[in-house]
Amino acid sequence: MNILVLNVGSSSLKWQVIDTDEQCFADNTDRRVARGQVERIGGEAVWSFRAGDGESVKGTAPLRDHRAAVEFLLQWLVGPEGGALGSLAEIGAVGHRVVHGGERFVRSVGIDEQVLRGIEETIELAPLHNPANLKGIHAVRAVLGAAVPQVAVFDTAFHHTLPERAFLYAIPYSLYRRHRVRRYGFHGTSHRYVSYRWRQLTGTTREAQRIITLHLGNGCSACAIAGGESLDTSMGFTPLEGLVMGTRSGDVDPAVLDYIAQKEGLSLAEVEMLLNKQSGLLGISGLTNDMRELLAEAREHDDRRARLAIEIFCYRARKYIGSYLAAMGGADALCFAGGIGENAPAVRAMICEGLEFAGIQVDASANAAHVGREGRISPEGARTEVWVIPTDEELLIARDTYRVVHGIETRY
Structure with a gap:
């Protein structure tokens, strides 16, 4: 299954298309179909894309918002210059890096209206990141349609196992009860990948x-x-x-x-x-x-x-x-x-x-x-x-997306 992985910033978009399935999980044969990034969205954006193991191609384009950036990269994927996919129908699902899941999201989840509201409710915890992540989700829905499954993979989710002695600050406990002031941790997808990969390397x-x-x-x-x-x-x-x-x-x-x-x-x-x-x-x-x-x-x-x-x-x-x-x-x-x-x-x-x-x-x-x-x-x-151990957050997001779409339990 081809998974489009998006990591969206306030004025940037990093992406990969990864072909993966359960057999790929077992023997590490996941395939990078294409990858790239767009910077300075909102004006004359700068982009750099690559199909497979080919050379990177670069250019500029007037991209007014994230929807325009998503449309641009998808056109490149199926167009004569990129040609990494025969059609957009080959994209089976989209996985999004979402920075903050608060205490609510402790694992990767399929995106529906309830999940969108939950991500919106955590904006005050990640005001610079979660709004941009939401823009990416809405852009994909607008361009590819609601029928294409989307999955949120949270940076904070891996750290939901922290015990209270590790996540609580020594401030009045009422501040945690009222405002959820605590240690959440980030880079969880990276730490989780390195943990998994070390086990694989060492048996x-x-x-x-x-x-x-x-x-x-x-x-x-x-x-x-x-x-x-x-x-x-x-x-x-x-x-x-x-x-x-x-x-x-x-x-x-x-x-x-x-x-x-x-x-x-x-x-x-x-x-x-x-x-x-x-x-x-x-x-x-x-x-x-x-x-x-x-x-x-x-x-x-x-x-x-x-x-x-x-x-x-x-x-x-x-x-x-x-x-x-x-x-x-x-x-x-x-x-x-x-x-x-x-x-x-x-x-x-x-x-x-x-x-x-x-x-x-x-x-x-x-x-x-x-x-x-x-x-x-x-x-x-x-x-x-x-x-x-070079980290590979995009691979983990792609695999989690496949698991969620196919109802396979993801163990954190």
């Missing part, structure tokens, strides 16, 4: 699994996973909490917000924007939020603030690893994923420095050899293995 049963996963990209999060379930994660009520990220501060004393507001003459909303958009690697270095550029600056020019940004990034990650080792009583593996986790051996090595006491070591040659590819980078016989 470990779900029940025996005990690992720590690090999704390190422009957004970063850590997750403690035991028995195939999320036990704790670094992102919280919003994606701002936890690790140092590209432009997000991660953990910070809450009193800092009021202090900065008073000293800088900013509103609370402006301080929150500062912590989300001007902090992290960018804020510390004063240069960039791109780890590749920071590593180059540190290596070629010995830039002090670039080095400092990298050190703080790695130190914070190392602290979270230590806390999760304590929470689970150890781990069998540490798994790196995400753009930085998959492609920056130097960062992986720095994060693992000093963790030898926990049996975590990195083999230098294996680490250097695994850039953007899957494999173990710890020495043979290491007590706690270290892995690089």
Whole structure:
């Protein structure tokens, strides 16, 4: 079955068409039919599409809204330039990444009017993301019609297994009861994929699994996973909490917000924007939020603030690893994923420095050899293995969509 996977942002749209079914689940023969992205929706949009393993084609087009973007990509899919599908009738279902499911959505679900209302009710928890996700759902319905099944796959769903001691904040309990202020966690689809893939690679049963996963990209999060379930994660009520990220501060004393507001003459909303958009690697270095550029600056020019940004990034990650080792009583593996986790051996090595006491070591040659590819980078016989596992959220969304449409139970 061809599944169209959509990841919709406020002015962007990333997509893939993946051919999958139960046999593909078993032997990993899912096929990428086509993929691409559209940026700057609302004006002269920039697009980049690719059919199968062919070369990417790029261009611009005046796309006024998300419906126009969906129409454009579908026309390309069946048109002479793309030609990845013979007709739109070959799309069996559409799977959507939806950022926030609150406490209501604990697994992937078929989209109907009730689900749409539920996603709308969580907008106040994800005001930047869920409205865009809804635009994608409505755009598909308008273009392909209501008969084509659509499925919502929630970033927060994997973390619904967090125990109360992990998801509750030490604030008045009434705030949780009245407003559901708690840790929700994000990047759940990525952590879930890495968890599944590690079990597949090592032949470990779900029940025996005990690992720590690090999704390190422009957004970063850590997750403690035991028995195939999320036990704790670094992102919280919003994606701002936890690790140092590209432009997000991660953990910070809450009193800092009021202090900065008073000293800088900013509103609370402006301080929150500062912590989300001007902090992290960018804020510390004063240069960039791109780890590749920071590593180059540190290596070629010995830039002090670039080095400092990298050190703080790695130190914070190392602290979270230590806390999760304590929470689970150890781990069998540490798994790196995400753009930085998959492609920056130097960062992986720095994060693992000093963790030898926990049996975590990195083999230098294996680490250097695994850039953007899957494999173990710890020495043979290491007590706690270290892995690089490139994440594949789109594949998991496609598979979940197939399962929901065909009534197959999805185990989180």
